[in-house]
Amino acid sequence: MRTDGRRLCKKLNQLDPLALPHVAAYFQALSEPLRLRILNELRSGPRNVNELTARLDCSQANVSKHLGVLARLGFVARHARGTAAYYRIADEVVYDLCDLVCDRIALRLQHHVETLRAFRPKAERPARAAARKPGKTARRTAEDDLP
Amino acid sequence: MRTDGRRLCKKLNQLDPLALPHVAAYFQALSEPLRLRILNELRSGPRNVNELTARLDCSQANVSKHLGVLARLGFVARHARGTAAYYRIADEVVYDLCDLVCDRIALRLQHHVETLRAFRPKAERPARAAARKPGKTARRTAEDDLP
C-alpha cells in the first residue's frame, strides 16, 4: 500500500487534531451492528439492496440508509444495474479492523473465563455477586487494573 | 498472541451474530474525537485525570466519563495513587486500529486531490459545483464508483 515515495501522515499521534473527527467518523460507521452485518454479507460478494434486505431481515429503507453511510465513507461502492443497485466492498481494510477487534474481544472473554474459573472450584457461589448499594455515590477506590 | 491450541473465534464472518453488538461497542468507543485525543495523550505514558483535563482543555467530569467508557471496554487501565487516578493504555491494539484508519483516510484524501487535479488544468472553475435542487427528491442514477 502506497510505496510511491511521498507518504501521507499515517500515525494517529502525528495527526493534526483537526483530522481526529474524520478518524472518529470512520469508527462510528463501524459502530452499528446492522452495518457490520451488511459488511459481513458483502464479504461473499456484491449484493443488491433487495438481497440484503431479505437476508438481514430488516426494512429496505433502513438498509439503503446504512449503505449510504458506508458508501459515503468509502467502505462500499455502488454499481447500478437496471433498477437494482449492487454494492460491493470498496475497502478491504474493514475486515482487518473487524478481525483485530474480534481478536481482542476473544482475548478479553478468555480472560474473563479464566478469572471466573478461579472462583469456581471452591464453591458454586456466583462470582462477583457483590451487590452495589444503589442511590449512593460509590466512589471507586483501589480495585484497579482488573480488566 | 494465543498460541495454545484452542483458538477462539477471530474472523468477523465466523462470528455469532450475537457477538456483533460487542464488536460494534468496541468501535463506538473509538468514535468520539475526545476519546481519541485521550488515547493519543496516553501514548506518551500514564496520565492522571487532572493532567488530561488540562492538556485537552475540557471539563474534568467529561474526561472522567470518557475514561470510564474506555476503561469499561479495556482500552485503558486505572491505577490510583493517593487521590489521583492514573490511566494508562491497557490494549495497544487501539493504535493499530487508529493507524489503519488514518492510513485509509490519507489514501482517500490523496485520491480526492488527484481527482480534483484532473479538473483544474482546464480552467479555474471549482470542481463539482453542480448545485443540488433542494426540496426535490434527487434519486441517484449512474454516477457510481466514484469514491
Add this chain to the structure above:
DNA sequence: AACGTCAATAACTATACAGTAATATAGTCA
C-alpha cells in the same frame, strides 16, 4: 477534626441517529 484537592457520579439539556412509514424517482416491461 477541619480543610483542600482530586476524581467519580447524578441530574439535566441538547443533539445525533437508528428505525419506520410514506413518498418520489429511475428503469423495465407490457
Add this chain to the structure above:
DNA sequence: TGACTATATTACTGTATAGTTATTGACGTT
C-alpha cells in the same frame, strides 16, 4: 403511455449519549 419494481429520500419518533453543573466521597495536610 401506463403499470410495476427497485431504490433513495423525507419527515417523524424514540433512544442514546456528549457535555455541563453540582455534588459526593476519598485521600492528604495542617
